[in-house]
Amino acid sequence: MSAQDSTMLDAASFSTLTVTESPDRLHAQLDRPEVRNAIDARMITELHAVCAHLEHHPKVLILSGTESGGKGIFASGADIAELRERRRADALRGVNSTAFERLAKLPMPVIAALDGYALGGGAELAWAADFRLGTPEVKIGQPETGLGIIPAAGALWRLRELAGEGIAKEILLAGRILDAQEALEHGLLGAIHPTEGLLDAAHALADRIAKQDPLAVRISKQVFAMPREAHPQIDNLAQAILFESEAKFDRMQAFLDRREAKAAAKTESTSGENR
Incomplete structure (x- = not known):
């Protein structure tokens, strides 16, 4: 293995993420299409591994989803079957919030490329990014209170900072799901791109960042x-x-x-x- 290769992640070691890396960026694709990219404990562990790598080898991170049922999807939320079994001790450990906060504090910018559903934990993962780009098919929101819980991985405070108190309360307390245009109008998306051009747009933004010191x-x-x-x-x-x-x-x-x-x-x- 060359010296350069030794600073790259072993992409074959991931099962819930598809990882592609170059000298100035890393693209992590959420890849559990059979459950619409639901975020489970294994994915959280792999996101921690990505963060650990980027903390030692700083570069831009692009997060995206995959296709499920012929449609693009970022993440439909936490894995409900797994979430249902979690108890008080799991909540106090901050399983998702710890990973998303670590991601938000990465040395270099994080770009979330959103297509289709970004709900619950999927939305909170997106809120932790520095930039959010989307397609016209985006549906984003926090349906947790309908399931008897709260969005405890960042939405309760990041949304107010990102979009203001009024729309944050509609999303958090009334379960409002925003489409792409509404998300853009409230500053929750930076731009909307055609589905086929979404990743190109994310890489173009990464290119602009890479030109800076x-x-x-x-x-x-x-x-x-x-x-x-x-x-x-x-x-x-x-x-x-x-x-x-x-x-x-x-x-x-x-x-x-x-x-x-x-x-x-x-x-x-x-x-x-x-x-």
Whole structure:
């Protein structure tokens, strides 16, 4: 195995996720089509493995679903048969919430590419991402109270932050399921793409992120997540770190060189026209 290969996940070791990895990104596809990608304990374990890998080898994560019954689906929720048997001790362990919080805190951005149903735990997995892209077929919401429980893996606080209190309460307390356009209007989707173009759009967003300085992206994500009272002191400390980075000098010099070359080309063009 080469040195580069040793930093890659062993895709063959996963059974609920299909993992594809390149030097600057990892694509994890939820892959339990027989149960509409219901999130079970095995999938949570595998999401932890993905997080552990990306904590040591930071790169963009793309999450997507698969097809079930000829239709795209992100995740229909937690595995109800498994969830029904969980008791108080399981709830206190925060089985899903621990994994989703770990995913939200990954060093580099997380992109959720949503198609079809993203319900319950599937929606909470999407809320933990930094970006959410969807197709016109998206149906997203939190039906937990109809099953006698609460959405305890992040929705009860992330939804208010993402979309505001009014629509959050409709989703959480009245079981409202949003379609793609409604999710877009409330800021819960960043964009809507045709089904066949969804992953291309996710990779295009990953391409844009990859063009930025990785350390600046990582620090920006960390500072963004800080509470209001940490600012502006945390911003100043973060900027102090970046002001000493080699990438800052190289990228700014490259910018100045391009500007100088452009100005020189414009001057030469003008001189030629006046001759």
